Amino acid sequence: MxxxxxxxxxxxxxxxxxxxxxxxxxxxxxxxxxxxxxxxxxxxxxxxxxxxxxxxxxxxxxxxxxxxxxxxxxxxxxxxxxxxxxxxxxxxxxxxxxxxxxxxxxxxxxxxxxxxxxxxxxxxxxxxxxxxLANETSIHGVCMNVSGIGILIRGNSGVGKSETAHTLIRRGHRLVADDLVVLKRLSHQTILGTHDGKTKEFLALRSIGLLNVVRLYGRKAFQDETRIALDIHLTKWEKDALYNDLEQELSEVDYLGVNIPSIQIQLQPGRDVAGLIEAAANNWYLKEQGYSAAEEFMSRIEAEAAKE
Structure with a gap:
């Protein structure tokens, strides 16, 4: 305790x-x-x-x-x-x-x-x-606040988590923690993401070194903590593993007894990973508001079919 x-x-x-x-x-x-x-x-x-x-x-x-x-x-x-x-x-x-x-x-x-x-x-x-007094744990990854939505970015070492975070920062989003993310369970449905103090404001980029994002990009580039809403797992590209389904089912990851929606994004040269994360965050928000693009699309198809 x-x-x-x-x-x-x-x-x-x-x-x-x-x-x-x-x-x-x-x-x-x-x-x-x-x-x-x-x-x-x-x-x-x-x-x-x-x-x-x-x-x-x-x-x-x-x-x-x-x-x-x-x-x-x-x-x-x-x-x-x-x-x-x-x-x-x-x-x-x-x-x-x-x-x-x-x-x-x-x-x-x-x-x-x-x-x-x-x-x-x-x-x-x-x-x-x-x-x-919250129960807490630490994970390897990056924590960002994207358009007001707390996101964990996970993946194997060297997959490009910090580089993706840097692109998101350049687009106006905020870093919370890099490399070591501290997760705190505030309630049965709330996980807070923050840093461990030592890594506050720092982002480590391979080939570049350690950056202080506040010194580089101003106070707007950093946020002390954020409520985690979405978990994103960056993985290597697997041929024929992606599908063009109208709506992807979200899996869930358990952190300290709280289930967080999770999606997987595969990496390949030319893919705008930061843009995909922005889209995932905004799409999650719309779903929380009760909107589904797939449902609207199908309703249009059904309405068109009814006319015919």
């Missing part, structure tokens, strides 16, 4: 540490946060104790209105479960009672540097945790 530390949240969101400075190495294993509500009135049947707990203006205002003894009871019931940390988004004023409880129980108490809208802060924190 992947995990990150509370300290990672402090650094990423520039949080102020109000208590538990020596407990920032506590691990977080759940990718979503929780905003306690029912727990303050004594209902703990479904309390997600392993999640980061968020205290917004509503929660802090409620606690402020309680008597000293009742507040001590309500907070004590929650800290008893030792969640990874508390984050206060409503400012740092009058939090002495929270600081006391968290210090006593060894739980980090954090606060945003300025009051934040809790409903806006939670999605940002959730997105960070989902990516940081």
């Amino acid at each position: 992947k995990n990150i530390t509370v300290e990672s949240l402090v650094q990423r969101f520039k949080l102020t540490v109000l208590a538990g400075e020596n407990k920032l190495q506590k691990v977080i294993v759940q990718p979503r946060v929780h905003r306690p509500g029912l727990e303050f009135v004594g209902h703990f049947d479904f309390f997600p104790t392993e999640r980061v707990q968020i205290l917004g203006r509503k929660e802090i205002t409620y606690l402020h209105k309680l008597s000293h003894e009742e507040r001590k009871l309500r907070i004590g019931n929650i800290v008893h479960y030792h969640p990874p940390c508390f984050i206060v988004t409503a400012g740092e004023e009058d939090l002495t009672y929270l600081i006391h409880h968290c210090t006593e129980q060894g739980i980090p108490l954090l606060a945003t540097q300025k009051p934040e809208v809790t409903s806006e802060f939670i999605p940002k924190l959730d997105a960070f945790l989902i990516k940081a």
